[in-house]
Amino acid sequence: MIDTPERLAEALEELDHASWIAIDTEADSLHAYPEKLCLLQLSHPGGEVLVDTLAELDLQPLLAILHRHRLILHGADYDLRLMFRTWRFEPHAIFDTMTAARFLGVRRFGLTDLVHQFLGLKLEKGPQKANWGQRPLTPRMTAYAEADARYLKPLQEKLEAELIRLGRLEWHQETCARIVSEALRLNPPDPNLVWRVRGSHTLDRLGLAVLRALWLWREQEALRANRPTFHILNPDALVDLAAAASRWGNVPHQLPRHLTPRRRQGLSNAVKEALALPPDQLPDKPRxxxxxxxxxxxxxxxxxxxxxxxxAEALDLDPSFLASRSQLLELAETGDWQQTSLLPWQARLLEKG
Incomplete structure (x- = not known):
């Protein structure tokens, strides 16, 4: 584990001269709020390296090295969003093994499935609910983290060879470029929509006001406790409480039993404030x-x-991967092949008739 400046300096020397680098990340989304990037797993010709991103290290030299390489990732979207949010890291180029597999018509494209199909190896199932923010990591967590990055390079070689054979490498490159560009966008959540959880469409305007107040209260509690929001109250409970408060015009008598007295009081105050809002301040029902x-x-x-x-049938591709329903409708409306969200490879295929 690289958790000191001295160990980092040694690793940088090797990584700077590496002919390739594969990466993966681990976060603590099940244990903290907001989630943090806890571990960076790197594989290169010299072996595997685990970087403790929670240690007080200057990682800018490492990020500069990563920027100069075409990085190999699996399901790159999440990792790149996490790295951009944490460090504003922007990769130069990537090879996404999951996207490559989809271009080959593979329907089971999880990393474990691909390693078994293309490399003939069986990966151990990782610790599904592990707290990657804990230190030290257990031996099992360390082994899992190293394995997650270890097989990306040989997998990339197999997949890229098939893409070249089928003439689909350019399609993959265009798609990877879009994955990067979309991962580098930090779109702030719409304050009028972010609290409208599943089931909110069943509420009247007063119920929506209570739901909004409860959602904001839950956010504050999650941040205060550094715990994911579902540890405070799950979305279904929010909707049920909002519906009951709107129906009876008061704080529901049956509050979740796991809430502490302080949280019960905070929840009650949030409900009362929402119920006291004048009609012109109630949120509108969605149209x-x-x-x-x-x-x-x-x-x-x-x-x-x-x-x-x-x-899609001729190419053995998932039809929605070739073009989504919204993309087809967009094209049907405009008739303009140049002004759509289709990538060049998608447009060229669909134009063929």
Whole structure:
């Protein structure tokens, strides 16, 4: 484990001259709020390296080295978002093994499945609920973390060879570039939508006001306790409490038993404040406006979907991976192949007819 400046300096010397680098990350999303990047797993020609990202280390030299390499990842979106949020790290280029497998028509594209299918190896199932923020890591956690990165390079070699054989390497490169660009966006949540959890559509306006107040209270409690929000109250409980408060016009008598007296009081205060709001300050119910499309647009969308499905069957690809329903509808509406969210490889295929 690299957790001192001296160990980091030794690793940097090797990594700087590495011909390739594969990476993975571990966070503590099940144990802390907000989640933190706790571990960076690196594999390179010299072996595996675990970097303790919670140690007080200057990681800028390491990030500079990573930027200069094409990084090999599996399911890169999450790792890159986490690294960008933590360090504002921007990769130069990536190879995503999960995306590569999907371009080969593989339907089971988890890392364990791919390592077994392409390398003939069986990975041990990792600790599903491990707290990666704890120190020291257990031997099992260390072994799992190293294995997660160890097989990415040989897997990349197999997958890339198949992509080249099928003439799909450029498709993969375009898709990886989009994964990077989308991971580098930090879109702040819409304050009018973020609290509308599953089931909120069943509430009236007063119930929505209570739900909003409860959601904000839960956020504060989660931050205060440094615990995930589901440890405080799950979304279903929020909706049930909001519905009961709106129905009876008061704080529900049956509050969750696991709440401490302090939290019960805070929850009650949040409900009372929401119930006291004047009508003009209550949130509106969402408007479900189903956009009506002309018959011509509908016909074009159907034709595009049929065309997509034919190509997907011929290429043995998941149709939605070739083009999503929203992309097809967007194209049917505009008729402009240049002004769509389709990548060049997608547009070229669909234009073939």
């Amino acid at each position: 479900h406006e189903h956009k009506r499309h002309s018959l011509a647009v509908g016909r074009r969308a159907v034709a595009l979907r049929e065309r997509r499905d034919r190509h």
